[in-house]
Amino acid sequence: MPIPKIENLRGNLRLRWSLHGKRHVLTLGLADSPRNRVIAQMKADEIERDIAYGQFDPTLVKYKPELEARQSLKVTDLFEKFMVAKSREIYDQSLTKYRATLGYLKQFFREQQAKTVTAEKADQFRQWLSERILPNTKRPMTANTLKERLTLVSACWDWAIEENLLDKNPWKKICKGVKPGKTKPANPFTVEEIKAIIAGFRSDRHYSFYADYVEFMLGTGCRPGEAIALRWKHVNEDCSSIWIGEAYYRGCLKTTKTEASGHVPLSQSLQKLLQRRRAIGVNPDDLIFPRPSGGYLNDRDFRQRPWKKVLAKLNLPYRKPYNTRSTLISYWLSQGEDPAVVAKLTRTSVKMIYEHYAGCIKSNARLPEIL
Known part of the structure; x- marks a missing residue:
């Protein structure tokens, strides 16, 4: 591992080292003295430590004296x-x-x-x-x-x-x-399209494996990464409720996009879907919707192959899998549900609901008889 060396250049201290074939020189702005050499050694130790832990700053700004760093x-x-x-x-x-x-x-x-x-x-x-x-x-x-x-x-x-x-x-x-x-208005799937998509996946000899995943997304409006991250330990005993608080994207498991989490009560059809899917003695840490070979489902591969091909087979205008989310939110609001409830159970803000789905909100409001 490269170790920065302390050098004297015309009476001033500097550090010099090489990393991955590139030479680095850090001028410290300190005169050569016993006290300043202690300071220089502390800086050299910091750089060596950052290299070891993969936190090295190649711009060197982190290691410059504060005034010099701000100016340069x-x-x-x-x-x-x-x-x-x-x-x-x-x-x-x-x-x-x-x-x-x-x-x-x-x-x-x-x-x-x-x-x-x-x-x-x-x-x-x-x-x-x-x-x-x-x-x-x-x-x-x-x-x-x-x-x-x-x-x-x-x-x-x-x-x-x-x-x-x-x-x-x-x-x-x-x-x-x-x-x-x-803001571009939501372009949700119609109820007829929803039924066609679910039926299309269930009857497809190549992609029927993904049918439950697709139905779950359409029925909950969760983000793809949220569905991919779900494990059986997140479902209650009778599968009537599920906890959503994590998301998996491109090799990384994190909190949800808005860092919101909570239990979501499921519809009877989704409850039966999970009950049917859950095997006896299932491991609580097993994924609910894994890929065919096991492990986390790849949202990009799913979009490029199963999703595109099934929609094309059904002659439906292409919309991304994420559109399943706007579909559920739009439909739910059109049925008269309180926007605050929809926002809470889809882990977003009421502000976002009104900005993007105002046209879907059903309301029979009229001025009150105040007189």
């Missing part, structure tokens, strides 16, 4: 550090948005230091970003995507302020000035 931190370095911090909290697939944003920051800011970004410069970036043509399309990004990218950058600056890396955030007013476009 580039926009792109700052956002990369922000991504590392967020990667511990969010799903890997969500990092796609962060990586796309980083790519735009690299193109526009290049080597510019984060502390030199003014509100004027931030607005120039907003204008430049609004004119970018999205990959594989001939259109600029939508207002919603633009706002999403700028919000990530603003969140990065907020994080940097909390970490004492920056003093102010020039992005806040810029984000507020970008008005989001109209």
Whole structure:
């Protein structure tokens, strides 16, 4: 394992080492003295420890004296550090948005230091970003995507302020000035389509294995990762209720998207489905909906093969498996259920329900006879 060496360069201390074929030099800004060599050795130990635990910061910002780090931190370095911090909290697939944003920051800011970004410069970036043509399309990004990218950058600056890396955030007013476009209305499956999809999976000689998984998703409105993570220990004795509080995505088991959890009372048809599926003496830690070969079901493989092929066979317009969630929420609201109840049992916010499903909410409200 590489060990940083303390060197004297014209009376000042620095550390030098190599890692994966790349040479690193860290100037400490300290005069060579017995006391400062102790400080330098502590810094060398920190670097050696980070390398051993896989936490090494290749930008070296983490190891620079605080003042120097603040003065030399580039926009792109700052956002990369922000991504590392967020990667511990969010799903890997969500990092796609962060990586796309980083790519735009690299193109526009290049080597510019984060502390030199003014509100004027931030607005120039907003204008430049609004004119970018999205990959594989001939259109600029939508207002919603633009706002999403700028919000990530603003969140990065907020994080940097909390970490004492920056003093102010020039992005806040810029984000507020970008008005989001109209939210695309939900495109749920109809009741007839739901029945056709379930029947289509049950009768398919290649993909009938997934029929229970599909019916469960349509019947609960849970996110695919939530259904994939379910184990028999999450179901009560008579299968009338199930606890949802975890989700599995691309090799990672985490809490649900909104970190909300709770027991969901099941319909009689889903209760019978689980009772029929549960074997005698089943291991509580066994997955309820594993893949055919065992282990966690791969949501991407399911979407690309079974889901697409069955929908095509039924001549149904393609919608992602995640659309099973909007289908249940839309149908439930149309039956007159309280939006707050729907939000709670689908682990989302009432605000999101009204933003995306307002047209589905059934209401016979009229002005009261107050006079």
